[in-house]
Amino acid sequence: xxxxxxxxxxxxLIRHGxxxxxxxxxxxxxxxxxxxxxxxxxxxxxxxxMVQALxxxxxxxxxxxxxISSDLLRxxxxxxxxxxxxxxxxxxxxxxxxxxxxxxxxxxxxxxxVQYPEAWQRWLAxxxxxxxxxxxxxxxxxxxxxxxxQELAQQYMGEHVVVVTHGGVLDMVWRHAQALSLNGPRVCDxxxxxxxxxxxxxxxxxxxxxxxxxxxxxxxxxxxxxQKRLLEAREQRTAQTHANGVA
Numbered sequence: 215x216x217x218x219x220x221x222x223x224x225x226x227l228i229r230h231g232x233x234x235x236x237x238x239x240x241x242x243x244x245x246x247x248x249x250x251x252x253x254x255x256x257x258x259x260x261x262x263x264m265v266q267a268l269x270x271x272x273x274x275x276x277x278x279x280x281x282i283s284s285d286l287l288r289x290x291x292x293x294x295x296x297x298x299x300x301x302x303x304x305x306x307x308x309x310x311x312x313x314x315x316x317x318x319x320x321x322x323x324x325x326x327x328v329q330y331p332e333a334w335q336r337w338l339a340x341x342x343x344x345x346x347x348x349x350x351x352x353x354x355x356x357x358x359x360x361x362x363x364q365e366l367a368q369q370y371m372g373e374h375v376v377v378v379t380h381g382g383v384l385d386m387v388w389r390h391a392q393a394l395s396l397n398g399p400r401v402c403d404x405x406x407x408x409x410x411x412x413x414x415x416x417x418x419x420x421x422x423x424x425x426x427x428x429x430x431x432x433x434x435x436x437x438x439x440x441q442k443r444l445l446e447a448r449e450q451r452t453a454q455t456h457a458n459g460v461a
Contacts, residue, residue, distance in 0.1 A: 223372065224374040224411070225412045225414065226411055226412075227412055228292065228296070229407060233249055236436075236437050240321060241326075246287045246288075249291045254291070257295050261296060264296055264300065265299055268299060277300075277374065278300050278373075278374045280305065281303070282307050282375060283378040283379070284308070284380060296376060309358055312383065316345065316348030318333075340352075342356070352396050360386065367414035391419040399442040402425070405430065407427070408426060
C-alpha cells in the first residue's frame with residue numbers, strides 16, 4: 215500500500231467455489247464439503263483473474279501481502295490457485311468458518327420441513343438471537359466474524375489481505391458495513407468465487423466493490439439459496455390458509 219494508507223487494512227474477500235451441496239441447496243455449515251467440478255473451474259477462473267489484477271496492484275503499490283482462508287476444505291481448495299499466483303502460503307483461520315447450522319447441516323429445506331417442522335418455523339423467523347439445536351445464533355456468528363476481521367486488520371495494518379471464506383461470513387460483513395439489522399433474511403448477492411473489496415478503517419468495514427463475478431460471466435447460472443423467497447413462500451401459505459378458513 216501507499217504510505218497514506220498506513221492506517222487502513224485493505225481486504226479482498228472471496229467466497230469459496232461451488233460444491234455439490236451448493237447445487238443441491240443443502241445446509242453445509244461447518245461440515246467439510248469439497249468443491250465439485252464447477253467449483254474447481256470457478257477456482258481456475260479466479261486464478262486467471264488474479265493474474266490480471268496482479269499487474270494493477272503492482273502499479274498501485276498494493277500487492278497482496280497475505281492470503282488467509284477458512285480452514286474448511288472448500289475454502290482451502292479455492293484458495294490454492296490464488297496462492298500459486300501470489301506466491302504466498304495460505305494461512306488457515308477457523309474464525310472465518312461458515313455459520314454452524316446444527317441439526318440442519320447436510321439437509322435440504324424440504325426435508326427439514328418434513329422432519330423438523332417446528333424448528334424450520336423458528337429458522338424462518340430469522341431472529342438473530344434464536345438458533346436450532348446445536349447451531350450458532352446469527353448474533354454470535356456475526357460477533358465471531360467481525361472480531362476475526364478486526365484482529366486481522368490490526369495484525370496486518372497497512373497491508374492488502376486476500377481472504378477466502380463463506381457466504382454467511384460475507385453476509386455478516388455486508389450487514390455490518392451497511393449498519394443493517396442482524397434479523398431478517400439475507401438481502402445481498404454473494405456469488406461463489408466472487409470478489410468483494412472491503413477496507414477496514416476507523417474501527418469499521420467499508421465496502422468498495424461487492425459481488426464482482428465478471429470472470430465467471432460465461433459459466434452456467436449459480437444455485438441461489440434465497441432466504442427472502444423462503445420467507446415469502448411461508449407468508450403466502452399462511453395467507454392462503456387464513457383465506458380458506460374465512461371462506
